[in-house]
Amino acid sequence: MLLVPCPWCGPRDEVEFSYxxxxxxxxxxxPEALDDAAWADFLFMRDxxxxxxxxxxxxxxxxxxxxxxxxxTATNDLMEA
Amino acid sequence: xxxxxxxxxxRSYDVVVVGGGGHGxxxxxxxxxxxxxxxxxxxxxxxxGGGNTARNTTIIRxxxxxxxxxxxxxxxxxxxxxxxxxxxxxxxxxxxxxxxxAHDQGDVRSSLRRVNANALNGVDAEWLTPAEVAGFCPIxxxxxxxxxxxxxxxxxxxxxxxxxxxxxWGFATAADRLGVDVVEHCEVTGFVRGEGGRVEGVHTTxxxxxxxxxxxxxxxxxxxxxxxxxxxxxxxxxPLQALVSVLLDPVLGCVxxxxxxHVYVSQADKGELVMGAxxxxxxxxxxxxxxxxxxxxxxxxLELFPVFAHAKxxxxxxxxxxxxxxxxxxxxxxxxxGLFLNCGWGTGGFKATPxxxxxxxxxxxKGEPAALAAPFALxxxxxxxxxxxxxxxxxxx
Numbered sequence: 001m002l003l004v005p006c007p008w009c010g011p012r013d014e015v016e017f018s019y020x021x022x023x024x025x026x027x028x029x030x031p032e033a034l035d036d037a038a039w040a041d042f043l044f045m046r047d048x049x050x051x052x053x054x055x056x057x058x059x060x061x062x063x064x065x066x067x068x069x070x071x072x073t074a075t076n077d078l079m080e081a
Numbered sequence: 082x083x084x085x086x087x088x089x090x091x092r093s094y095d096v097v098v099v100g101g102g103g104h105g106x107x108x109x110x111x112x113x114x115x116x117x118x119x120x121x122x123x124x125x126x127x128x129x130g131g132g133n134t135a136r137n138t139t140i141i142r143x144x145x146x147x148x149x150x151x152x153x154x155x156x157x158x159x160x161x162x163x164x165x166x167x168x169x170x171x172x173x174x175x176x177x178x179x180x181x182x183a184h185d186q187g188d189v190r191s192s193l194r195r196v197n198a199n200a201l202n203g204v205d206a207e208w209l210t211p212a213e214v215a216g217f218c219p220i221x222x223x224x225x226x227x228x229x230x231x232x233x234x235x236x237x238x239x240x241x242x243x244x245x246x247x248x249x250w251g252f253a254t255a256a257d258r259l260g261v262d263v264v265e266h267c268e269v270t271g272f273v274r275g276e277g278g279r280v281e282g283v284h285t286t287x288x289x290x291x292x293x294x295x296x297x298x299x300x301x302x303x304x305x306x307x308x309x310x311x312x313x314x315x316x317x318x319x320p321l322q323a324l325v326s327v328l329l330d331p332v333l334g335c336v337x338x339x340x341x342x343h344v345y346v347s348q349a350d351k352g353e354l355v356m357g358a359x360x361x362x363x364x365x366x367x368x369x370x371x372x373x374x375x376x377x378x379x380x381x382x383l384e385l386f387p388v389f390a391h392a393k394x395x396x397x398x399x400x401x402x403x404x405x406x407x408x409x410x411x412x413x414x415x416x417x418x419g420l421f422l423n424c425g426w427g428t429g430g431f432k433a434t435p436x437x438x439x440x441x442x443x444x445x446x447k448g449e450p451a452a453l454a455a456p457f458a459l460x461x462x463x464x465x466x467x468x469x470x471x472x473x474x475x476x477x478x
Contacts, residue, residue, distance in 0.1 A: 036463045039463075048364065050302070055363070
């Protein structure tokens, strides 16, 4: 069971959150300029490291805000909010 | 008696398979058996079959929606049906039937669609009414006054279970007999790169091994290996948990799966109820998930099977599954010469063990995709020709 550090509500039980995957995936600035490979990269390719991973969480049963956390996927240690 | 030799790795092979689970061992076996490629080594960083092969719920079925999926999964099921004889090894393969329950009108419509799609692809499938479900599996609660009533079910009679450990041992034994080296406790730490970046071997904890072809068959750790050659894949590694009850007298004679209520269960020959459910939502390589996932699946199990309230939980465990965006695997050549992939099976790889090995062996031996593997090439994420088996595969992935 993870204790997720919501920056507004403090550490709360994992069941209050939904998961948003890798952080920092921005919508393409100029979508029409993307070729198929670039679209594939944006839509489907994600980092999947065994180690520190910057990820999104939504405190859906709390303050309902999105935030980023760095978590070590090899240990589940939450490194920073 | 040893089933297979504890081989010392040679300095060079025609094919190195990275990953000594069922899929990797099946790949090596079919390379030797079907293509006479016997200069093959399987490298396993831990003990043989100790990853997801040892951690799944052993369910075998082929009732997938799409043609491409029906092709590879039913080929696999057909291989299962002759596998004990082929390997000369008892796998405790049991075609006890797989029920997929429907709990609302959307479930009913998609289930009937899947039954019809299966029939068109020559995959056995039947639709059962609630009364027929109760006839086939008397302990399922089909009363209409529960939160998620059973409105019917699909039944694949050819589906069932097999003993997971013996599948790994059987393939290892048969591959060893054909000259394949099975090397345990040997972790790949990097790749030998040649002209134009071509993969020409692997660096391991037991030295460097040259290879004309290298196949990554490492399930949840595929991304870690791919990153060593700068290859980014559409995979996310998640915990997937399962559990068993204490040993009980025979009470459940088939496999029961429920997508909406979200549990799947069978009873092992020894007597444990074997249950699994969905992945934990977050990425993790820890081989452990969160307790609320187990709580959720047991609540589902108790509504479907009130008699299970008498059972005690014996143990739980987790594996690391590599999930693709379309809940279908990636099989074929990597965009780097000399490198092949078999990954992305997510929560459903065990059933595909012989089929995946068969088509990957053919792809490696011939240097071009096997017909049954072609739809599952990595290029589908660029072309857009996804094989979307979410939900359609009868369980959430």
